Amino acid sequence: MKVSILGAGGVAFGTAAFLARAGHDPMLWSPSGKGTEPFEAGAPLVAQGAIELEFLPRVAKDCAQAVHGAEVLLICLPGFCHKTTMDAVAPHIRDGQTVIISSHISLGALYLSQLLAARGIRATIIAWGTTLITGTRNATCANVVTVRGKMDVATVPERDADRAVELCTRLFGDRFVQRDGLLAIALSNLNPQNHLAIALMNLTRMERGETWGQAENVTPAVGRLIEALDLERLAIAAALGVKVKTVREHFSLSFHVPAAGVSEMNQQMHRNGNGGFGPKTALSRYVLEDVPFGLVATARLGRLVDAPALLHEAGIALFCAAYGRDFSRENDLLPALGMHSLSLEQLKTLAREGAAIH
Numbered sequence: 001m002k003v004s005i006l007g008a009g010g011v012a013f014g015t016a017a018f019l020a021r022a023g024h025d026p027m028l029w030s031p032s033g034k035g036t037e038p039f040e041a042g043a044p045l046v047a048q049g050a051i052e053l054e055f056l057p058r059v060a061k062d063c064a065q066a067v068h069g070a071e072v073l074l075i076c077l078p079g080f081c082h083k084t085t086m087d088a089v090a091p092h093i094r095d096g097q098t099v100i101i102s103s104h105i106s107l108g109a110l111y112l113s114q115l116l117a118a119r120g121i122r123a124t125i126i127a128w129g130t131t132l133i134t135g136t137r138n139a140t141c142a143n144v145v146t147v148r149g150k151m152d153v154a155t156v157p158e159r160d161a162d163r164a165v166e167l168c169t170r171l172f173g174d175r176f177v178q179r180d181g182l183l184a185i186a187l188s189n190l191n192p193q194n195h196l197a198i199a200l201m202n203l204t205r206m207e208r209g210e211t212w213g214q215a216e217n218v219t220p221a222v223g224r225l226i227e228a229l230d231l232e233r234l235a236i237a238a239a240l241g242v243k244v245k246t247v248r249e250h251f252s253l254s255f256h257v258p259a260a261g262v263s264e265m266n267q268q269m270h271r272n273g274n275g276g277f278g279p280k281t282a283l284s285r286y287v288l289e290d291v292p293f294g295l296v297a298t299a300r301l302g303r304l305v306d307a308p309a310l311l312h313e314a315g316i317a318l319f320c321a322a323y324g325r326d327f328s329r330e331n332d333l334l335p336a337l338g339m340h341s342l343s344l345e346q347l348k349t350l351a352r353e354g355a356a357i358h
Helices: 010-021 063-068 079-092 108-119 158-172 182-186 191-200 203-208 220-240 247-255 262-272 290-304 310-323 333-337 344-353
Strands: 002-006 025-029 045-049 053-055 072-075 098-101 124-128 133-137 141-147 151-156 176-178
Touching (some): 002 063, 010 025, 010 133, 063 079, 079 290, 079 333, 098 108, 108 151, 108 182, 124 158, 158 176, 220 262
């Protein structure tokens, strides 16, 4: 299948390599154009680690070409790029096309649904709870740390879920778990809560630019904080009447370690050699993306269902103080969606049916 990957970071490169290895035809689009310049000049993309492959990916010269040349679109960008990317692609999406958001954050699927409904377009929007791979990149190389064994998925509209799982399985293999709709997926991205604990309790390492093992430094204290944050997320899911995996299930399924406490599993990941490294800068997505687009969205859902996530809210306040900026105002998806004016029932209907085409 022809799949256009909107993005040119480590996850985008690694996912392109996964698709190419499986016999599909990936195309990369870099919003800035810089990330794909080496491939336009004829340099191959080299994947190493959990995926070993060298190939020359196709490159889209602009957003319109990326959309028109694809059966499936895969948004593979940080959360702070999602709104601008959706604004760019929505005018080109055609009836029946499929868009995958990897990974879904801040109810972005509902915003995209509104953009498409305004044009009278019916398309399936697939939301993943996390990314297919973890890894980093340099100019032309994808360093793939792991390929996740299980992936949570839901669709807008919800009635397209069975077909979406079939499509995802055709592209990426039998690893998809259908969850209880988009609101479950909105609470299935565990990076924000996990990164809150990891970044907050290792912030000086990030500021100093140190090289430090991430899993190695999920010590018992960090692990306990992650598990306490997870209890808040699970309470919100219960209030919404949806089921999501626990953080222990997440680490076990994503990193192929026996289920145990969060710190114990991270120490095993470190011993296995796939614990990864923590950020070497305070200007990391762990904060700049996960606080405004992850923690803020979870906290808003908690207040909406009368299950306040006090540790999440405290984390937001602490990072705002430490960075001297108001992260709660940096989320551009929730205001564009009109989150503040939606009742719980309106949100549930929108998540189930998508925006109405008039």
